[in-house]
Amino acid sequence: MREIKTDEIIKTVSELFQHSCHYLPDDVLNTIKKAHETEESPVAKEVLGKILENADIAGAEQIPLCQDTGLSVVWLELGQEAHIVGGDLNEAVNEGVRQGYDKGYLRKSVVRQPFSARVNTKDNTPADIWTTIVPGDKLKISVLPKGGGAENMSRLTVLAPAQGHQGIIDFVVNRVSESGSNPCPPVTVGVGIGGTTEKTMMLAKKALLRKMGEHNHDPEVAEMEKEILEKVNKLGIGAMGYGGRTTALAVNVETHPCHIASLPVAVNMQCWCNRHEEAII
Amino acid sequence: MAKKITLPLTDEIVKDLKSGDEVLLNGVMYVGRDAAHKKLVASLDKGEKLPLDLKGATIFFMGPSPARPGRPIGSAGPTTSYRMDSYSPRLMAEGLKGMIGKGMRSQAVKDAMKEYKAVYFGAIGGAGALISKSIKKADVLAYDELGAEALRRLEVEDFPATVVNDIYGGDLYEEGKAKYKKD
Numbered sequence A: 001m002r003e004i005k006t007d008e009i010i011k012t013v014s015e016l017f018q019h020s021c022h023y024l025p026d027d028v029l030n031t032i033k034k035a036h037e038t039e040e041s042p043v044a045k046e047v048l049g050k051i052l053e054n055a056d057i058a059g060a061e062q063i064p065l066c067q068d069t070g071l072s073v074v075w076l077e078l079g080q081e082a083h084i085v086g087g088d089l090n091e092a093v094n095e096g097v098r099q100g101y102d103k104g105y106l107r108k109s110v111v112r113q114p115f116s117a118r119v120n121t122k123d124n125t126p127a128d129i130w131t132t133i134v135p136g137d138k139l140k141i142s143v144l145p146k147g148g149g150a151e152n153m154s155r156l157t158v159l160a161p162a163q164g165h166q167g168i169i170d171f172v173v174n175r176v177s178e179s180g181s182n183p184c185p186p187v188t189v190g191v192g193i194g195g196t197t198e199k200t201m202m203l204a205k206k207a208l209l210r211k212m213g214e215h216n217h218d219p220e221v222a223e224m225e226k227e228i229l230e231k232v233n234k235l236g237i238g239a240m241g242y243g244g245r246t247t248a249l250a251v252n253v254e255t256h257p258c259h260i261a262s263l264p265v266a267v268n269m270q271c272w273c274n275r276h277e278e279a280i281i
Numbered sequence B: 001m002a003k004k005i006t007l008p009l010t011d012e013i014v015k016d017l018k019s020g021d022e023v024l025l026n027g028v029m030y031v032g033r034d035a036a037h038k039k040l041v042a043s044l045d046k047g048e049k050l051p052l053d054l055k056g057a058t059i060f061f062m063g064p065s066p067a068r069p070g071r072p073i074g075s076a077g078p079t080t081s082y083r084m085d086s087y088s089p090r091l092m093a094e095g096l097k098g099m100i101g102k103g104m105r106s107q108a109v110k111d112a113m114k115e116y117k118a119v120y121f122g123a124i125g126g127a128g129a130l131i132s133k134s135i136k137k138a139d140v141l142a143y144d145e146l147g148a149e150a151l152r153r154l155e156v157e158d159f160p161a162t163v164v165n166d167i168y169g170g171d172l173y174e175e176g177k178a179k180y181k182k183d
Ligand code: SF4
Pocket: A066, A067, A068, A069, A146, A147, A148, A149, A150, A151, A182, A183, A184, A271, A272, A273, B077, B078, B079, B125, B126, B127
């Protein structure tokens, strides 16, 4: 049994959130740069230029890219041969969030009671923690600081199986269209298809972690990603919704087997500020 | 070329602003989001004096990240505006003339903008580091207990924004989309 100390987990989670809130992943940055070069709308081009300038300032001056440093979403893939020592695993993750949001001057954006008192927990905990047990003796930690603007545009539907391919395309494109400028486009569109509904939502959210430029390994799904991206970028919404060609940077679809009676589809969007990072202990 | 504007806004200033215009705002603006708006409207309902003078005022819908030592503010980009839609017309009736945020407004808000001659500016969502550079001073005015959601007073220099909704019914979101939509 390999031992993994909670202290190391705390430190790793803290650093991942601090770093991800100040630096965009290279693949995201490069995709925005490309969009900036090719954008036809002068207003949208200007916006994309400012987004790139913002990324420079954030890194150089250690000011978070966006003031909304999100609700802390954390995925843990824990090797079944690993043994956590030094305390409670979930508490270690929350402690990492607490320390990272404090040290990194990140915004605390979590309220304890969701519909009435809405009092801020003041340390951005609790995190949303999703753990799976996998082969091996390591712990993989992926973090996604999820801002409210993009998250609020999430939707789930359960189609009749007969609606098939076209039903999915219509639902997703329509969702992006209705969301307009709210989720800070150009967005990454995460799409989950299949499972039962909580699984569908999770597929859509986890799809946001995929590296830009990569497609689903199933050629049929990859084709669908390209088709949706093309349709979404014909909507004309553009950067910040001011009109333009780049409404989405990527469309990532993940699928899962589902019940004979169901065709659940979920959309989870991420803003241009697609911050996420991972580490393996 | 972006137009330089000195706050507070007046009828004179807003009549020259059209959807799509780029502006650089200078002077004093206020900051509030959902919770502060709720409190402001509750105060108005009770006939209490407000912690700010709404006449000609501009409110930036924003909740900053904490300032590092020696800096006036942390990251400071706009939040999504529709959450303020139920409060904004009431504040416009009391003199509010400018709002800064991101995302579409309701028809009721757009109608009120025409009626009270107020404008809605878009700031770049997520560009909180860039926008923070134009904020020279920030003070909490009221509702300190709300943390990031407190009511603040800002002094800004060349704060970059774009006119989204003007007093003539112009709407950059609709116009921009129509221009670049492909069938
Ligand atoms: S949607 Fe994203 S970029 Fe826009 S304000 Fe929220 S976290 Fe920031």
